[in-house]
Amino acid sequence: MKEVKSTCCYCGVGCGIIITADKGKIVAVRGDPDHPANYGRLCTKGSNLHRSAATDTRLLFPELRLERESSRQKLDWDEALDYAAGRFAGIIREHGPDSVAFYVSGQLLTEDYYIFNKLAKGLIGTNNIDTNSRLCMSSAVTGYKKTLGADAPPACYEDIERARCIFIAGSNTAYAHPILFRRIEAARQANPGLKIIVVDPRRTDTASVADLHLPILPGTDVALFNAMLHVLLWEGLADMDYIRAHTDGFDALKDTVREYTPESAADICGVPAKDIIQAARWFGGSGASLSLYCQGLNQSSHGTDKNAGLINLHLATGQIGKPGAGPFSLTGQMNAMGGREVGGMANLLPAHRDMANPAHREEVARLWGVNQIPSQPGKTAVELFEALRQGEIKAVWIVCTNPALSMPDQGRVREALEKAEFVILQEAYRHTETSPYADLLLPAASWGEKEGTVTNSERCITRLQPARIPPGEARPDWEIATDFARRLGSKLRHPSWQALFPYASAEAVFNEHRESTRGRDLDITGLSYRLLGEQGPQQWPFREGESGGQVRLYADGVFPTPTGKAGFMNVRYQKVAEMTDASYPFHFNTGRLRDQWHGMTRTGTVARLFSHAEEPVLSMNAEDMRLRGIQDGDVAQVSSRRGACTVRVQSSPEMQPSQVFMPMHWGSRFMSTSGANALTTPAFDPVSFQPELKHAAVKIEKLPYRWQMVALRKNGALAMLPRVQALLPGFQHASLGLSGQDEPVLVLRVAGDAPLDPILIERLDRLMGLDDPDATLRYDDARRGISKRILVDHGMVVGARLSGETMARDWLKEMMASGLPIEQIRLWALAPVNTAPAGSVARGKIVCNCNNVSEREIFDAIGKGSDLAFLQSGLRCGTECGSCLPELKRMLARGNRFSQMPMTKTL
Ligand SMILES: Nc1nc2c(c(=O)[nH]1)N[C@H]1C(S)=C(S)[C@@H](COP(=O)(O)OP(=O)(O)OC[C@H]3O[C@@H](n4cnc5c(=O)[nH]c(N)nc54)[C@H](O)[C@@H]3O)O[C@H]1N2
Ligand SMILES: Nc1nc2c(c(=O)[nH]1)N[C@H]1C(S)=C(S)[C@@H](COP(=O)(O)OP(=O)(O)OC[C@H]3O[C@@H](n4cnc5c(=O)[nH]c(N)nc54)[C@H](O)[C@@H]3O)O[C@H]1N2
Ligand code: SF4
Ligand SMILES: [Mo]
Numbered sequence: 049m050k051e052v053k054s055t056c057c058y059c060g061v062g063c064g065i066i067i068t069a070d071k072g073k074i075v076a077v078r079g080d081p082d083h084p085a086n087y088g089r090l091c092t093k094g095s096n097l098h099r100s101a102a103t104d105t106r107l108l109f110p111e112l113r114l115e116r117e118s119s120r121q122k123l124d125w126d127e128a129l130d131y132a133a134g135r136f137a138g139i140i141r142e143h144g145p146d147s148v149a150f151y152v153s154g155q156l157l158t159e160d161y162y163i164f165n166k167l168a169k170g171l172i173g174t175n176n177i178d179t180n181s182r183l184c185m186s187s188a189v190t191g192y193k194k195t196l197g198a199d200a201p202p203a204c205y206e207d208i209e210r211a212r213c214i215f216i217a218g219s220n221t222a223y224a225h226p227i228l229f230r231r232i233e234a235a236r237q238a239n240p241g242l243k244i245i246v247v248d249p250r251r252t253d254t255a256s257v258a259d260l261h262l263p264i265l266p267g268t269d270v271a272l273f274n275a276m277l278h279v280l281l282w283e284g285l286a287d288m289d290y291i292r293a294h295t296d297g298f299d300a301l302k303d304t305v306r307e308y309t310p311e312s313a314a315d316i317c318g319v320p321a322k323d324i325i326q327a328a329r330w331f332g333g334s335g336a337s338l339s340l341y342c343q344g345l346n347q348s349s350h351g352t353d354k355n356a357g358l359i360n361l362h363l364a365t366g367q368i369g370k371p372g373a374g375p376f377s378l379t380g381q382m383n384a385m386g387g388r389e390v391g392g393m394a395n396l397l398p399a400h401r402d403m404a405n406p407a408h409r410e411e412v413a414r415l416w417g418v419n420q421i422p423s424q425p426g427k428t429a430v431e432l433f434e435a436l437r438q439g440e441i442k443a444v445w446i447v448c449t450n451p452a453l454s455m456p457d458q459g460r461v462r463e464a465l466e467k468a469e470f471v472i473l474q475e476a477y478r479h480t481e482t483s484p485y486a487d488l489l490l491p492a493a494s495w496g497e498k499e500g501t502v503t504n505s506e507r508c509i510t511r512l513q514p515a516r517i518p519p520g521e522a523r524p525d526w527e528i529a530t531d532f533a534r535r536l537g538s539k540l541r542h543p544s545w546q547a548l549f550p551y552a553s554a555e556a557v558f559n560e561h562r563e564s565t566r567g568r569d570l571d572i573t574g575l576s577y578r579l580l581g582e583q584g585p586q587q588w589p590f591r592e593g594e595s596g597g598q599v600r601l602y603a604d605g606v607f608p609t610p611t612g613k614a615g616f617m618n619v620r621y622q623k624v625a626e627m628t629d630a631s632y633p634f635h636f637n638t639g640r641l642r643d644q645w646h647g648m649t650r651t652g653t654v655a656r657l658f659s660h661a662e663e664p665v666l667s668m669n670a671e672d673m674r675l676r677g678i679q680d681g682d683v684a685q686v687s688s689r690r691g692a693c694t695v696r697v698q699s700s701p702e703m704q705p706s707q708v709f710m711p712m713h714w715g716s717r718f719m720s721t722s723g724a725n726a727l728t729t730p731a732f733d734p735v736s737f738q739p740e741l742k743h744a745a746v747k748i749e750k751l752p753y754r755w756q757m758v759a760l761r762k763n764g765a766l767a768m769l770p771r772v773q774a775l776l777p778g779f780q781h782a783s784l785g786l787s788g789q790d791e792p793v794l795v796l797r798v799a800g801d802a803p804l805d806p807i808l809i810e811r812l813d814r815l816m817g818l819d820d821p822d823a824t825l826r827y828d829d830a831r832r833g834i835s836k837r838i839l840v841d842h843g844m845v846v847g848a849r850l851s852g853e854t855m856a857r858d859w860l861k862e863m864m865a866s867g868l869p870i871e872q873i874r875l876w877a878l879a880p881v882n883t884a885p886a887g888s889v890a891r892g893k894i895v896c897n898c899n900n901v902s903e904r905e906i907f908d909a910i911g912k913g914s915d916l917a918f919l920q921s922g923l924r925c926g927t928e929c930g931s932c933l934p935e936l937k938r939m940l941a942r943g944n945r946f947s948q949m950p951m952t953k954t955l
Contacts, residue, residue: 052513053080055502056094057155057495058645060379061085061227062504063094064585067496067515074101074496074515082584085205085504091226092643092897092931096657097495099790100650104766107478107491108520120489125521125531132445132488133535135470139442140172140540145422149176149432149441152392153448154184154381157500157512159557160525161383161392163549164447167533168426170416171548172540175403175426176441178394180449182429183456185384186393187346187736188377191355194617194735195363197609198569199388199400202601203338203374204506204587209235210372213243213334215327217269217358218344218742222253222934223642225378225505228340229254230930243330247272248344249637250709251702253934256941260326263704264317266635266743267624269345273357274621275313276328277364278305285332290366294605297616301360304618316621318704332365336372342380343639347741349625351733356617363614369602378505385503389570389588390561394426395737399565415564417544428737429455430730437464447474447525448492450647452481453715456728456739459691474528477649479770481715481722492525493518495650500526500554501580507587507597509572511580526557566592569608624743625731628706632688632745634672635707638724639742642931643897644713652718653766655792655865659894663783663797664714664723666748667700669707676750683753683781683799686710688746691726694781695719697748708748712741717773720782753781755833757798757851760787761816762864763841765794771815772796778808788865789900795861804851813837816847825870825877838877840870855883858890895939896925896932906936910943 049070056063064083068076077098081088110128111120123131139147150168152161168177189199196202208214208231221229236242236257246258247269255261264272280286281302291298310321317324331337339362345354359375367373379385391397398415401408409421427435433451435441437460444465455461465471465485473486476494483489497518503509518524530549537545551557555577565571565588573592580586587597607614628635643657651657666686668678678684684697686708695710703709715723727746732739761768765786772794776782780800786792796812798804813819818837824847825838832852839847845868848860856876863873870877876885884890891902901923909919919936920926926933 050515052515054496054512054515055382055510056090056097057382058093059225060381060384060505061225062382062502062508062510063090063227064510065090065094065097067098069515072516074098083510084508084585085506086227089227089230089929091929092657093645093651095898095929096654099654099656101496102653103519105477105479105649105653106494106519106522107475107489108522109491110521111489113487125523128488128490129528129532129535132472133532133539136443136536137539139469143442145172145174146176146424147441148172148174148443149427149436149445151429151432151444151446151449151451152177152179154179154181154384154387155448156387156525157383157498157502157554158386158390158561159500159554160529161387162390162398162557162561163526163529163533163551165390165392165398166416166548167529169397169421170418171533171537171542171545173422175394175422175424176432177392177426178429178432179387179392180429180454181381181384181387181393182738183347183454183741184343184380185346185377185388186738187348187351187355187733189388190352190736191359192377194352194615195356195359196602196614197607200569200601201377201505201507202368203376204599205231206599207338207372207374207376208232209238211235211334211336211338212239212241212372213245213330213337215245215247215331215337215339216254216258217247217339217341218346218354219340219342219378220248220252220254220639221340221378224342224640226642226929226931228378229934233257233933243334245327245330249704249707253938256934256938260323260330262317262319262323262327264319266637266707267348267350268317268621269354270350270357270619271308271313271316271621272324273361274305274308274619275310275324276331276361277301278308279310279325279328280332280361280364281305283329283332285329286364287366290605291364294607294613295363295616296611296613297618298364300618301616304620331361336370337362337365337367338373339375340378341375342378344742346738348738348743349731349733349740350622351738352735353617353619353622357619360616360619363616369600369605371600374600376505382504383502385505385507386501389503389565394428394432397421398561399568400570401568412564417547430732430737430739433461433464436468439467442468443470444468445472445474446482446486450480450482450649452485453647453723453725454712456725456741457690457730458722458725460730462722474525476522479717479773480647480649481717490528491520491522492528493522497522498524501558503588508585509575509580509588510585511577524554526551526554625740626729626743626745628745632747633706634746634748636686636688636727636744636746637707637709637742638712638728639709641711641713644711646713647715648713648718652786655786655788655790656894656897656900658785658787659897661711662785662787662795664695664711664719665698666695667703667709668697668748669703669705670699672705673697673699676748678748678750683751685749685751686727686746688727688729688744690729691722693719693721693723693726694751708746714783716776718784720776720779751781751801753799753801755800755852756854757804757849758854758857759796759812759816759849760847760861760864761794762791762846765792768794768815772812775808775812775815778805787861791865793861793865813849816849818847818849825874827878827880829880832880834880834882836877836882838870838873843869843871845870845873850882853882858892859884859888862890895935896923898928899924901925903939906939907943910940916940
């Protein structure tokens with residue numbers, strides 16, 4: 049047994065984790081009590097990390113496919129990297145350096161990121177390296193730079209405890225940054241005077257704890273912020289001394305906000321003027337106002353303006369650089385910050401340098417020992433895939449991201465991947481939506497196997513230690529890139545290739561990165577691997593000779609701009625890129641669920657992470673559904689001008705009229721279409737180039753699907769998953785998931801109206817073992833349209849397929865998960881019904897994941913008069929990670945108002 053310190057690989061909170069490994073296997077995780085991000089706590093995703101660490105779904109060897117239609121062959125690393133270097137060198141020689149591109153990820157470690165950036169900009173001489181952070185944080189970067197002068201979140205987590213007003217805009221903290229949300233809950237308990245304001249078109253779990261929720265119309269944040277500034281000025285709540293001493297550009301903005309009266313903004317935003325005034329008063333009068341914000345601001349065609357509009361409020365009130373105050377952008381991925389630090393984007397250079405600045409280019413060229421850094425900015429994510437589609441870029445190397453799920457407008461992205469001459473995918477997992485497009489697959493080491501550093505939202509750098517060696521032939525990302533770079537350098541006869549990539553360890557890469565920060569705003573010359581190992585996580589800047597990092601920035605009111613002053617940005621409200629109209633009347637919003645992570649390569653292997661949300665649903669306002677004759681569970685076709693997807697619809701009290709929401713997680717591996725991003729728009733912000741993933745116009749048509757089928761399989765569910773996934777496109781509507789606790793049950797749900805293809809069903813039955821006449825009970829009643837297959841192994845039910853009508857599915861699934869002897873259901877299995885036996889009830893949605901407590905059990909207890917303390921002591925829900933606490937509170941509030949408990953309908 050050994051224990052090592054690491055961090056969680058998911059969100060930007062960056063929780064410290066202690067991993068326990070035994071004989072090369074990761075067997076347990078717990079929160080690191082000494083880590084300043086979480087002090088020992090973990091959310092549902094983090095506390096299930098060891099369950100996702102099994103290696104059976106991993107990519108284990110380099111694999112090459114010479115022709116698109118042929119199958120892939122295993123290679124060794126020398127063959128794979130020689131081949132890759134040969135292809136890249138050939139394309140570069142023929143078409144120039146800008147004919148190749150890299151698309152990397154905020155989930156790489158800082159050292160990985162540093163190497164890829166140097167490989168593209170230093171060795172090859174192309175700035176065509178962009179990252180999924182373009183879809184995530186780039187508006188936060190431009191927002192900070194345009195106002196404060198540098199890309200640095202000035203606040204820290206401790207400010208949550210010190211704030212007297214927390215302004216949360218476009219962030220569903222309860223789901224997306226749960227451990228920070230626990231800190232917000234604790235702050236609220238410790239300080240009853242704390243005011244919480246939430247700005248989100250949806251009434252999320254985060255909004256449910258707010259003193260004031262502003263459900264603004266999508267995309268209207270700038271109007272709200274400007275109106276708040278209008279009120280602050282009108283009511284004398286602005287800090288004129290601070291404005292005079294520490295800022296520039298106020299007068300122009302003041303002229304602009306004159307016209308943003310609360311009444312005019314109320315019209316634009318669709319919220320009462322009095323609420324806007326209240327928000328401004330709390331923000332301006334609290335004495336310590338902290339803003340937390342994320343994709344509701346960033347993923348917008350005016351994301352820079354939204355960020356700057358909010359930062360304007362902080363500058364106008366002097367709410368920055370002091371305890372409990374500041375504009376605090378929450379980072380999405382665990383190392384989105386590290387990527388920004390090493391300048392791993394198409395328009396950035398290492399250590400917060402700018403490509404547009406000739407002096408910066410020269411500094412970096414000197415640092416790296418190359419003649420020059422190309423001045424032409426590279427292609428940003430959306431442009432990069434478009435150039436690939438147009439044939440301008442011929443080869444792309446994709447690392448640690450899944451663009452065939454996460455990029456907007458999938459139709460075009462997939463066309464681009466199809467057209468590309470050469471696609472390398474460097475992945476930890478065998479199957480992703482992108483892997484079918486890859487010519488060369490390179491297996492990467494992943495969480496728990498890598499050595500290096502990451503930076504979280506509060507500028508805090510943690511060093512990760514590996515807990516086990518990577519499975520198969522997988523190698524750390526930085527090492528793969530270094531090995532490739534040496535081969536490519538020699539093939540291209542680069543004058544200094546031998547000196548460019550000398551690294552023998554991740555630490556050597558870190559040391560070079562550290563040197564690049566000398567004298568910059570993020571200077572970390574006082575840090576070393578040893579110090580990070582001995583003294584734990586440290587915040588930047590941390591200069592040579594200093595004894596610690598800087599907790600908060602700009603306490604002295606001096607900003608990293610030429611004048612030393614911050615600048616107001618004169619922002620005006622502008623409409624979203626695609627407004628709704630008569631043909632596409634619904635506003636399509638997308639985002640995250642509590643227990644899934646992006647494309648589900650990791651969370652999608654853990655059965656219990658499906659229990660909170662088993663399938664993708666389109667959430668919709670109940671009145672909108674009534675008007676269109678749509679009922680809970682109906683399948684609808686949702687389409688935009690770019691694409692369509694089929695999905696079940698569910699009414700949600702969170703949704704305003706004319707707005708719908710779909711989670712981003714399910715793509716073509718888990719459903720029969722390519723998911724939410726089949727519909728989204730590639731329109732982007734003109735400054736940050738971040739696409740507008742939160743806003744598209746769609747129409748919704750109910751599909752006349754009465755016919756259903758459910759297939760369930762236990763024992764070997766994970767191994768079966770990719771093979772069943774391959775069948776999904778054959779169905780009119782289908783989704784796939786897991787159920788159960790430790791031994792997963794695979795759940796396939798199908799709906800349609802056309803007769804099912806018998807060959808498809810035969811293939812499914814064969815895959816699931818339901819075709820074995822000796823082990824399967826069969827019942828068919830063509831007249832009633834009922835068909836059942838029950839697979840038995842050693843007296844236990846391990847597989848089932850119900851079609852026609854499938855009312856028994858939840859009951860059967862739960863029974864199978866906990867172990868169902870065939871004797872218990874033999875009569876039912878051969879009876880002409882597909883409803884569950886009388887008296888049996890399914891438990892329904894699991895609310896508390898840690899202790900496996902269902903919504904039904906909670907509502908029963910509330911019906912008997914339980915309060916929160918009683919729920920916690922009686923059912924033990926909400927006593928471990930706390931991720932379900934907001935939901936428990938909401939259920940209590942609802943339960944007290946209704947005589948009958950409004951259970952989530954099983955669809
Ligand atoms: N469970 C989970 N947690 C995650 C992730 C995950 O995949 N799963 N991913 C991580 C990553 S990479 C990121 S970037 C973060 C994202 O974290 P968040 O940004 O908090 O999450 P989202 O659900 O994408 O969007 C947040 C909210 O923006 C709202 N919104 C939409 N349009 C507007 C608008 O015009 N104005 C305002 N004010 N709000 C709007 C949406 O209704 C939504 O509730 O989460 C991180 N944490
Ligand atoms: N509609 C819609 N689309 C969105 C968003 C949205 O809100 N709405 N959000 C956007 C945002 S903010 C983000 S951040 C993106 C996220 O989108 P992606 O980056 O596509 O999401 P992930 O599934 O996290 O992809 C990471 C991949 O890296 C692999 N991996 C894990 N560890 C390692 C490793 O150590 N090395 C390597 N080489 N590979 C590894 C994983 O298996 C996984 O396939 O999605 C964006 N897309
Ligand atoms: S809040 Fe949850 S997902 Fe985010 S780092 Fe912490 S444990 Fe991981
Ligand atoms: Mo993100």
